[in-house]
Amino acid sequence: xxxxxxxxxxxxxxxxxxxxxxxxxxxxxxxxxxxxxxxxxxxxxxxxxxxxxxxxxxxxxxxxxxxxxxxxxxxxxxxxxxxxxxxxxxxxxxxxxxxxxxxxxxxxxxxxxxxxxxxxxxxxxxxxxxxxxxxxxxxxxxxxxxxxxxxxxxxxxxxxxx
Numbered sequence: 001x002x003x004x005x006x007x008x009x010x011x012x013x014x015x016x017x018x019x020x021x022x023x024x025x026x027x028x029x030x031x032x033x034x035x036x037x038x039x040x041x042x043x044x045x046x047x048x049x050x051x052x053x054x055x056x057x058x059x060x061x062x063x064x065x066x067x068x069x070x071x072x073x074x075x076x077x078x079x080x081x082x083x084x085x086x087x088x089x090x091x092x093x094x095x096x097x098x099x100x101x102x103x104x105x106x107x108x109x110x111x112x113x114x115x116x117x118x119x120x121x122x123x124x125x126x127x128x129x130x131x132x133x134x135x136x137x138x139x140x141x142x143x144x145x146x147x148x149x150x151x152x153x154x155x156x157x158x159x160x161x162x
Contacts, residue, residue, distance in 0.1 A: 001029055001069060001078040003096075009104040010083050012037065013050045013057075016104075016147055017081070022055060024148035027079035029056045033065035033091055034083045062087055066094035085131035092138055100141045103132070103155050118158050121146050129162050 005025035009017070012032055022030070030051060037043045038061040051057045058078075060068055065080075082088045088101055108115050108123040115123035122144065124132075132155055136142055142155020 001031065001072050001074050001076060003031070003069065003080045003098065004077045005102060006080045006082070006088070006091075006098050006100075007102040007104045008082055008085060008088055008106065010107050010109075011105055012081055012083060013047050017079070018050065018052055020147045020149075021079055022052070025079040026077045027055065028076040029058060029074075029078040031065060031068075031078050031080045032057070032059045033062050033080060034059070034087060035061045036083070038064065062090045063094060066091060066096050069096055085128045085135065089131045089134055092135060092140065098140060100143050101135060101155075103142055103144045104146060116162065119144070119153075122158070124159065124162070126162075129159050132156075132159055 004027060005021065007021065012034065013030065017030070032047060037047065037059050044059050047059060048057055058068070082091060084106065092098070103122065105121045106123055106128060108117070115125050117123050132142060136156050144153040144155045144158055145151065
């Protein structure tokens with residue numbers, strides 16, 4: 001697969017993905033790289049129901065996603081979605097290379113430890129900030145925006161005072 005866009009979005013597949021990001025990434029495939037979804041048949045069924053006709057959905061663990069992308073020879077475009085910054089970092093530490101990561105939605109509902117609101121769609125805790133900094137240290141730019149037409153915000157600038 002040719003991954004044309006990588007996005008953090010804790011909702012995985014939803015309206016913005018279907019109406020905006022698939023087209024912006026010219027994707028024929030959506031890869032959900034998520035350990036939890038890879039093990040949950042109910043979540044897989046729900047995700048399959050949200051994908052438009054003509055789009056192939058692939059759900060794999062982080063480790064299996066790295067292996068899949070190393071060996072798959074398909075030249076079709078793919079949108080790759082991970083649930084959180086920890087999953088994105090694991091993907092990159094596993095050997096997957098990308099120049100930019102879209103930080104989309106990190107909601108306040110992921111944790112009970114209290115998150116800091118940075119934007120209406122970005123709430124972080126210390127682990128998120130550490131993971132995002134580690135990703136940026138790999139030379140991967142952090143492109144913060146909800147939809148493709150939004151102005152990109154530099155993720156490092158957004159978290160620099162945390």
